[in-house]
Amino acid sequence: MNPIVPLKRRSSQETREAVLEAARRLFFSKGFEQTTLQDLGRATGLSARGVTLHFETKADIIATLLIRDYAARVAPPLDRHTTCARRILDFYLWTAREDMAIFVAFPALWGVSARWSCRIEAEFDATLHRLREPVRRELARGIAAGQFRMVDIAHADELLWQSYQHGLRAVAVTGGTPALAVPRVHRTLEILAA
Structure with a gap:
């Protein structure tokens, strides 16, 4: 006879991690839109309401995964x-090579970014700012040389990033890889050239 082993209670952080890991699996296997809060709850032993106690929205979950990817x-x-x-x-x-691992999720990300909470939006912006620091340094060096x-370095950095993002959107529709978005960055650099 097997004794009944009580389930170990998870901390809030452990529960958040469990939701994120389940979401990563489900978003990539079922798709973002097709994955429900109930699916996430079943995968983690929570109710749908239990999931929302740790993340305000499903959009916040996918944004948190993206933030972690960029921060790493x-x-x-x-x-x-x-x-x-x-x-x-x-x-x-x-960046394009790194984006290959998450490129399948980009259409979902663009579709839900307007639904991210203000806290997640601020965290996402800060992460992108840190990620693009080498670009701002090169812009400053290029201006000095x-x-x-x-030009305003922050504005030029944002223009380059938006060129890349626009290219990714086009590739997501027409097919291809994130590397096909880089020529748009090249055109923007030609505009910035002295």
């Missing part, structure tokens, strides 16, 4: 023997 990335060293524009392109090629026009 460490940009490779950029080749100092090339131009600033080449180093920025290399950064975006690296006369390779780029005198």
